[in-house]
Amino acid sequence: MPLDPESVPNSRNIVRRQYANGMTVLVKENFSSPSVVIDGLVRAGAADDAPGKAGLSAFTADMLMRGTAKRSFAQIYEAIEAVGATVDISSGINVTSFSAKSLAEDFALVVDILAEALQCPTFPEGEVEKERGEILTSLQERANDTRRMAGLTFRELLYPSGHPYGRSVEGYPDTIRSITRGELTQYHRSAYGAQGLIVSIVGAIKTEEAFRMWEDAFGPWIGARVDRGPIPAAPRLTERREKRVDIPGKMQSDIVLGFVGPSRAAPDYLDARLGNSILGMFGLGGRLGEKVREKSGLAYYCYSQIEGGLGPGAWRAIAGVDPRNVDKALPLIQAEIKRMLDTKVTARELKENKSYAIGSMPIGLETNDGVAGVILDMELYGLGLNYLIEYPDKINAITAASIQAAAQKYLDADNFALAVAGPLGV
Amino acid sequence: MPKTAVRKPAAARPRIVARPRNGHGVLKAVLPNGLTVILKENHNAPVVTFWAWYRVGSRHERTGITGISHWVEHMLFKGTPRFPAGSADRYVSREGGVWNGGTWLDFTYYFETMPAEKFEVALELESDRMANGQFKPREVASERTVIISEKQGSENNPRHLLSEEVQAAAFKAHGYGHETIGHLCDLQSMTRDDLYNHYRTYYAPNNAVVVAVGAFKADEALAQINRRFGKIKRGPAMPPYTVVEPEQRGERRVTVEGPGQTAYVELAYHAPAAQDPDFPALVALDAILAGASGLSIFGGGATNASSRLYKALVDTELATEVGGSVIPTVDPYLYSLSATVRNGHTPAEVEAAFDREIDRAVDERVQAEELAKAIKQAKAQFAYGSESVTNQGFWYGWSEVFADYRWFETYLDRLAAVTVEDVQRVARKYLRRSNRVVGHYLPK
Numbered sequence: 008m009p010l011d012p013e014s015v016p017n018s019r020n021i022v023r024r025q026y027a028n029g030m031t032v033l034v035k036e037n038f039s040s041p042s043v044v045i046d047g048l049v050r051a052g053a054a055d056d057a058p059g060k061a062g063l064s065a066f067t068a069d070m071l072m073r074g075t076a077k078r079s080f081a082q083i084y085e086a087i088e089a090v091g092a093t094v095d096i097s098s099g100i101n102v103t104s105f106s107a108k109s110l111a112e113d114f115a116l117v118v119d120i121l122a123e124a125l126q127c128p129t130f131p132e133g134e135v136e137k138e139r140g141e142i143l144t145s146l147q148e149r150a151n152d153t154r155r156m157a158g159l160t161f162r163e164l165l166y167p168s169g170h171p172y173g174r175s176v177e178g179y180p181d182t183i184r185s186i187t188r189g190e191l192t193q194y195h196r197s198a199y200g201a202q203g204l205i206v207s208i209v210g211a212i213k214t215e216e217a218f219r220m221w222e223d224a225f226g227p228w229i230g231a232r233v234d235r236g237p238i239p240a241a242p243r244l245t246e247r248r249e250k251r252v253d254i255p256g257k258m259q260s261d262i263v264l265g266f267v268g269p270s271r272a273a274p275d276y277l278d279a280r281l282g283n284s285i286l287g288m289f290g291l292g293g294r295l296g297e298k299v300r301e302k303s304g305l306a307y308y309c310y311s312q313i314e315g316g317l318g319p320g321a322w323r324a325i326a327g328v329d330p331r332n333v334d335k336a337l338p339l340i341q342a343e344i345k346r347m348l349d350t351k352v353t354a355r356e357l358k359e360n361k362s363y364a365i366g367s368m369p370i371g372l373e374t375n376d377g378v379a380g381v382i383l384d385m386e387l388y389g390l391g392l393n394y395l396i397e398y399p400d401k402i403n404a405i406t407a408a409s410i411q412a413a414a415q416k417y418l419d420a421d422n423f424a425l426a427v428a429g430p431l432g433v
Numbered sequence: 434m435p436k437t438a439v440r441k442p443a444a445a446r447p448r449i450v451a452r453p454r455n456g457h458g459v460l461k462a463v464l465p466n467g468l469t470v471i472l473k474e475n476h477n478a479p480v481v482t483f484w485a486w487y488r489v490g491s492r493h494e495r496t497g498i499t500g501i502s503h504w505v506e507h508m509l510f511k512g513t514p515r516f517p518a519g520s521a522d523r524y525v526s527r528e529g530g531v532w533n534g535g536t537w538l539d540f541t542y543y544f545e546t547m548p549a550e551k552f553e554v555a556l557e558l559e560s561d562r563m564a565n566g567q568f569k570p571r572e573v574a575s576e577r578t579v580i581i582s583e584k585q586g587s588e589n590n591p592r593h594l595l596s597e598e599v600q601a602a603a604f605k606a607h608g609y610g611h612e613t614i615g616h617l618c619d620l621q622s623m624t625r626d627d628l629y630n631h632y633r634t635y636y637a638p639n640n641a642v643v644v645a646v647g648a649f650k651a652d653e654a655l656a657q658i659n660r661r662f663g664k665i666k667r668g669p670a671m672p673p674y675t676v677v678e679p680e681q682r683g684e685r686r687v688t689v690e691g692p693g694q695t696a697y698v699e700l701a702y703h704a705p706a707a708q709d710p711d712f713p714a715l716v717a718l719d720a721i722l723a724g725a726s727g728l729s730i731f732g733g734g735a736t737n738a739s740s741r742l743y744k745a746l747v748d749t750e751l752a753t754e755v756g757g758s759v760i761p762t763v764d765p766y767l768y769s770l771s772a773t774v775r776n777g778h779t780p781a782e783v784e785a786a787f788d789r790e791i792d793r794a795v796d797e798r799v800q801a802e803e804l805a806k807a808i809k810q811a812k813a814q815f816a817y818g819s820e821s822v823t824n825q826g827f828w829y830g831w832s833e834v835f836a837d838y839r840w841f842e843t844y845l846d847r848l849a850a851v852t853v854e855d856v857q858r859v860a861r862k863y864l865r866r867s868n869r870v871v872g873h874y875l876p877k
Contacts, residue, residue: 014478014479039477040477040816040817040819040820041816042813042816042817042820080738081738081739081744081748084736084738084739085739087736087739088724088725088735088736088737088738088739088740088806088810089739089806089809090809090810090813091725091735091809091810091811091812091813091814092813093735093736095736108817109813110812110813110816136750137747137748137750140750140753140775140776140777141747141753141754141775143776144695144753144773144775144776145753147693147694147695147776148693148695148773150694151591151692151693151694151695152589153589154589254692255692256691256692257589257692258584258585258586258588258589259582259585259586259588259589289522289523289526290519290522290523290525290526291510291519291522297519300579301518301519301575302575303575304574304575304576304577304578304579304582305578305579305582306579306582307579307580307582307583307586308586327582327585327586328582329578329581329582329585358527359523359526359527360526360527362526362527362528362529363526363527363529365529366527366528366529366530366548366551367526367529367530367531367548368529369478369479369480369529369548370480370529370530370531370546370548372478373477373478373480373820373821373822373823374820374821375820376820
């Protein structure tokens with residue numbers, strides 16, 4: 008069925024403006040619900056962290072709502088929670104994301120709080136220590152969490168030494184203990200600015216009113232202007248890198264096996280993504296779910312995912328299995344990866360997965376959060392505002408050969424990173 | 434000839450219980466075979482969600498077959514003669530839909546969210562598995578290890594280990610005392626026939642509720658549902674559930690030791706059922722104590738840094754997070770409060786801080802502003818939750834299971850009617866030491 012252009016976000020119903028300070032603002036009205044969602048980013052991220060200061064960017068982002076030039080931590084949260092709004096700021100590898108959701112009548116309040124938090128946080132000493140303690144407790148929990156430890160260990164194996172993607176965004180106990188209030192303040196001053204800021208605003212607000220309020224709060228902001236240069240490339244692995252982390256006493260082990268995958272902007276991203284759908288997503292976990300869960304009964308979850316993103320994110324398979332079954336599940340996962348390399352996907356798989364990719368699109372667009380997220384992605388990755396209208400044609404152009412080519416480019420039967428976390432020697 | 438002689442038998446028609454007024458509200462009907470149907474039009478997006486709810490969950494399970502409702506749910510993804518294992522997964526996905534199932538204390542549900550023009554796909558699949566689940570021995574065997582794996586995954590989480598123990602200590606008679614996943618020995622010993630009998634006992638139109646929300650015309654949808662489900666035979670009356678949990682006489686305490694370096698605390702109080710007039714006041718009390726996210730209603734995702742317990746536990750650096758949970762249930766269940774103990778502190782210190790705040794809520798009336806905030810938060814959460822048809826389908830169905838759909842529709846009104854006196858009254862009535870279980874997770 009052809010898509011109705013009015014029913015999806017596109018260049019005719021999104022208004023996009025760029026500003027002299029380097030920010031881009033996109034607004035789409037939707038009066039079918041009384042809420043407004045803000046979804047945006049600034050260009051600070053964990054890739055900025057020096058190796059001995061891993062977690063600095065994330066710690067900084069966590070501090071922004073803990074006190075500003077105008078409000079204390081208690082005042083910020085009293086204001087937000089009193090009206091049932093949510094505001095969140097958190098750091099990823101290449102960007103720090105911010106988001107807010109409120110009833111339309113409270114939009115001005117959440118814009119003010121975001122502006123204060125991003126532009127003039129005060130890093131109160133006592134709040135720094137509170138936050139540090141919370142991060143350290145969370146890292147202590149991570150050390151005993153098979154899923155998080157398998158994920159972290161996998162990153163450390165996959166990327167070359169010193170590559171920002173190979174470090175923990177949250178940091179490590181030693182680095183978190185070493186970060187000073189001065190370093191947090193300095194990082195905010197040197198890394199946060201309007202240059203490259205993108206924000207998408209969707210909901211029950213008139214377009215011009217949304218622009219006016221955002222411009223009032225963010226128009227005068229300059230902040231830091233940083234030339235971060237390109238994100239370092241990550242080579243394909245030329246060997247098998249494996250590490251098993253012992254977490255005694257656990258009932259289940261987690262496995263992550265994978266490769267350096269395509270960035271979101273890579274020309275073969277959609278081919279790889281459709282291939283991934285066949286490998287480990289479609290139905291109940293694609294071919295991996297079929298073999299490891301449905302046929303062998305070895306796992307409750309076994310699937311694969313592609314990170315995409317601004318840089319060379321991972322393409323990985325994930326499974327949680329009985330610690331005694333790790334070495335039964337691994338050959339099944341490897342065999343499915345090899346099959347993606349050696350054999351073209353079937354005509355039926357191709358047809359069904361295309362149909363899912365195109366047909367399921369409206370489901371992600373029923374909430375303001377979903378629409379705001381899609382608009383932000385279109386801007387961040389340079390997809391163009393008519394991406395959703397063009398999307399069915401792009402999916403339909405994918406062939407079994409182009410999927411196999413993408414698989415051969417990124418996947419490998421023998422050379423991969425493999426992390427297992429759980430009780431060893433059982 | 435009189436006109437009545439050519440009319441079709443009246444028995445084939447659904448009985449209309451409620452109709453939308455001025456384009457708002459739901460169409461509720463009951464088919465002649467006892468199936469309850471709830472339909473809500475929503476034309477904001479070209480999407481429809483369809484839910485089939487069965488009034489069976491871990492509440493109904495006796496010793497020896499714990500976990501059976503959840504396992505039956507898994508088996509209904511493993512094939513019917515018309516849709517052999519795996520084929521329905523592919524069918525839903527290639528039509529652009531998503532589907533899933535879930536089992537808890539009082540219910541088992543299945544849903545599909547589909548592009549609006551594929552509504553019939555959901556009806557086809559759900560009407561098929563209401564009657565035609567196969568439970569092939571081979572599939573039962575392979576699912577047994579999948580479910581044990583699911584249980585092992587949960588047991589990796591210390592919070593799960595603690596709440597399982599607290600729940601067990603709170604109930605000595607009622608089926609709410611065991612986890613929905615079941616005990617390992619039962620998962621190892623249950624047979625294919627146990628599962629099939631459970632399915633045949635509880636999966637009947639007269640024990641089910643179907644809900645659709647989305648871009649359809651309610652009258653047409655009812656006719657489609659009647660065509661698909663109307664031919665399924667009514668089952669025998671459900672076995673009565675007669676267990677009443679005896680009153681607890683004195684505080685119960687449990688300790689769980691396990692791997693890790695972090696300690697956790699949970700306090701669980703016996704709480705009123707969803708239909709109890711005290712329920713809205715308890716929801717308000719929880720919002721004041723532990724924040725709006727603790728409503729556990731309409732999605733959440735809200736922070737709770739201005740709540741009383743956050744200030745008493747997290748601001749004081751005794752804990753790194755705190756939360757509350759009120760669950761609407763058929764029978765009285767638990768109001769639970771939990772916290773993660775911050776490195777360098779003890780569960781005893783955290784428990785003492787909890788007690789100071791609980792005593793305060795019992796001894797003094799809350800401020801009118803605190804109550805007003807709780808109500809505004811609920812309104813906002815309600816609005817956010819209503820954007821997604823899937824979420825609405827969930828709430829219409831769940832509320833029909835533990836009360837009826839009007840419970841959901843009048844939720845905000847009942848909350849707005851709560852007074853500060855009500856909040857203090859429920860605090861005094863339920864937040865008693867002798868009415869609770871205290872649990873500590875101690876890393877070893």
